[in-house]
Amino acid sequence: MVNNLELKRKKPLVLEVRDELERMILGGEVPAGERLNEQTLAALMGVSRAPVREAARSLEKDGLVTTVANKGVYVRKLTLDDALELYELRAMVFGYLCARVAATGDDQALADLRTSLSRMSEAAEREDESTYFTENLAFHDKIAEAADSRRVAELYISLCKEVRLMRLRVLSGPLALEVSNQEHEAIVRAIESGDIKAASRAGSQHHLNGKQRLLGTYSRERGAQT
Template sequence: MNTSSSAADAILSRRSQSLSGIVQRELERLILSGEIAAGERLNEQRLAAKLGVSRGPIREATRALESAGLVTVVANQGVFVRQLDRDEAAELYDMRAVVFGFACARLAEKAAPDQVAVLKGLIAEMDAAIGVPDPSRYYRLNLQFHDTILAFAGHKRAVQIYDSLVKEAHLCRQRSLQPIASMQESNEEHRRMVAAIAAGNAVEARRTAEAHHFGGKRRWQATLDKEATRTADAAVA
């Protein structure tokens, strides 16, 4: 057995995996930011040129993105950014409610005063974003608020599952938070969650966390209904 050759192969394999990981993260960023739109085909050659890599890492990255639920492979046609239908997106809200409710209940049992202070600070920043108003900033802070609760809860598998669910639902969620009234309602729900966590009330923390996600689902569905009405009215006109 040629030990040097095996070691070299292992190093090359790690380099390849590292490169495909970098490419995966960049493609994920392009998809989640909307730079590559839902339903759009991923052009391997164009992406390889854009990222300065060969097509191999692009293929490896798209396989990982398919496993993550962000792209769909269509036989003889290519790889497309996944488009969620209404039922699929609604299911994601339901599942996020379960996982986040668990995380909030867990955090309520052990939250430290400095952790509660961090969460209240994020709520205050979201209030400021509403006052401007700055929906994009509110959305970023909203994501940070949820990520912070998951991190404070200290449950790695819950973080992994929630992160995966959020990525799948990312594009449809942002639209539902744009109206000022929706942002205000959402942040009031945040306030109730943190109050329950600060009080050490795990049952109430779970309840308010689940209610928050069901509220988000309702706001998102209302946005879709309004868009459908506007489209129908425009067609009639």
């Protein structure tokens, strides 16, 4: 299927290509470790190699691919250790962001977070994992934005994408959604109360719990195999 994206290009061409590649990678269309062939992709998208090159460099900025000189760019392959480190780093950064939101105390942002919470709660009740997944991303993005710290927010969003390279559904099953959203609730409560330390802790703990869930998934898989 040739995706010709020259229908209407309001956005810069590089961004179109970038988003398409990101979608392909995070969506699992191209497996981890696979090399991204410049001219193949360029032909596939109906553009020249330069935008593809630049898009690949942009993806490298987010840690989704790694570039090897004179060989090409490869979809990053995460080891379990890599993933665990990412979870810890992300937990720290998210804690920082939550603390900042608690410190600023933007009412509008808090209201938005509340609506996100209720949407996720609905999705959890309906056991609608897909919607929950989307709303979950939006919730975290909102906190990153409300923290009013562009640099750190970018880092956090980047880390979240990076983690998704593992392509693991740690959020599966109705119980997991419920537990996850209770943690979100705790985060928002801490932020509302203006307790900076508590917000930091709640934010960190949320992703650290995710790390434990990841470990649980792995040990279960190992147990099933052996």
